[in-house]
Amino acid sequence: MQSLVISIMGKDKPGLVDSLAKCVYKHQGNWQGSSFAHMVSMFTGFVEVHVDEDEKQNLIDALDGITDLSVQSVAVASSTDAHATTLTVDVMGNDKTGIVQELTSVLNQFNLNILTFASHCESAPNWGSLIFKAKAEIGVPEDFDDDALQGALEALANDLVVDITAKR
Incomplete structure (x- = not known):
């Protein structure tokens, strides 16, 4: 096959x-x-x-x-490239130009592979502006420091909420 x-x-x-x-x-x-x-x-x-x-x-x-x-x-060719650990990264914050580039740049700095990435903007209730939401699944080495990634992502903006969930 x-x-x-x-x-x-x-x-x-x-x-x-x-x-x-x-x-x-x-x-x-x-x-x-x-x-x-x-x-x-x-x-x-x-x-x-x-x-x-x-x-x-x-x-x-x-x-x-x-x-x-x-x-x-x-x-x-059939791939056996299964990551021992994957992380699901959920991000939410005020929309701004360049936010996807900033997020993917941080992931790249950690040399992480994006397996899936989905994003959208929606109206923020009572604010009249757009909220950016993204969800990424990334492959990481077994001994990866999730806290360092979370800190780097949250440092992008003071209103950015980041939630990281590990699948081992």
């Missing part, structure tokens, strides 16, 4: 994921996992599929033929 990572993007409308799923099924692909999102009338996401080596190119060609979607696929 060959692992294939498929990314998609297109103007959102009903049936996009179904078109992708039918294509994968038709070529005997096994849908391993996926993540999709809707943002500003666009639909995007990615899927990991396992497919027999002799069906891989047929599946790739069929994916390229799906209308209404921009599709890219990359064959990858």
Whole structure:
């Protein structure tokens, strides 16, 4: 079996994921996992599929033929890159330009790998401004100092609330 990572993007409308799923099924692909999102009338996401080596190119060609979607696929070797420890980092504070860059810069300074990252802004009740919220899952070494990371993130702004939860 060959692992294939498929990314998609297109103007959102009903049936996009179904078109992708039918294509994968038709070529005997096994849908391993996926993540999709809707943002500003666009639909995007990615899927990991396992497919027999002799069906891989047929599946790739069929994916390229799906209308209404921009599709890219990359064959990858199976990964056993499981982190012994992951941290979930929840961040909330007043929205400002550059906040994502500041957060990711701190994570990079600690040489941490971002496994997932999701963020959004929402109206702050009674304040009339936007609140920034982010959630990241990061892979860390077993002996990582969570407190040092929390301190570095909280030092970015006096209104930033950071909650770190370890999954060992």
